[in-house]
Amino acid sequence: MTTASLDTAIGFTIPHRHARGRVVRLGPALDTILSKHAYPPVVATLLAEALTLSALLGSTLKHDGSRLTLQAQAEGGAVDLLVVDYVDGVLRGYVRHDADRIAQMPVDPSLFALFGKGYLAITFDLPAIGERYQGIVPLEGASLAEAAESYFAQSEQLPSIIRLSAGRGADGRHVAGGMLIQHLPEGEEGRDRIHTRLDHPEWDHVRALAETVKPDELTDADLPLENLLWRLFNEEEVRTLPALALSQSCRCDxxxxxxxxxxxxxxxxxxxxxxxxxxxxxxxxxxxxxxxxxxxxxx
Known part of the structure; x- marks a missing residue:
């Protein structure tokens, strides 16, 4: 694997389309987190996607010490609790599950099969400015990515596309990748949210391009993240932000x-x-x- 393409988040904007986003790819940090528990493959994939999602969201935080916590809690499923948090590029997470029920599931179970009825809570703690935000949405949709898209549609009222993928590289190690793209109405805060004007052609164009991304492109460590953005948006002017290094660590003391x-x-x-x-x-x-x-x- 190309180490420069792993444990990295890159922010980008498409200014003429009023869009912003993040791409993330996890490698050694993910491997270390998963190695702490003997998770079944289905659960390892779920946690890998949750860690990637947290890196996508957490890397948007601007102030040092800010914390993003993602928690999925449910009843009736094989998984009753998933918790991941992100602080200053550092990730940690775990899943509580029923191993016997997981063993009876297919290779690629639905979100409902894993959790049953539950909710997804996303919390932003911003101690530098003394603020805390939390959004809670039902765990609905076919995947964790779809549940997160519902969060942005309901809590943030921002049209968003989220793609997550996890697997193993050629060397057998865990790797995961993800992409988040959002539309900013007119590129300025304070304007009407785009959900009031759903026929916006700029967002339709960005969405069409973004939806061409393939799962294996997100996890291909030999494909630099900048090159992935070029593949998707070479028709547009894309401005990238400096890469952010990601790592894992536990804050237990x-x-x-x-x-x-x-x-x-x-x-x-x-x-x-x-x-x-x-x-x-x-x-x-x-x-x-x-x-x-x-x-x-x-x-």
């Missing part, structure tokens, strides 16, 4: 867990401990287990 446990009364801490006087805290994201002794908490 021993001292944080210790400080939380220290707030509990001694008798409650004793109930949490095992026969050796150790309280064990497991991080769902990275599968790291922290052992904290009652003696150290008392001190």
């Amino acid at each position: 021993l001292e944080h867990f210790r400080s939380v446990l220290a707030r509990f009364p001694a008798d409650e801490r004793a109930e949490m401990a095992d026969e050796n006087g150790e309280i064990h805290v497991d991080c769902e994201f990275c599968s790291t287990r922290y052992s904290i002794s009652l003696e150290s908490l008392a001190a």
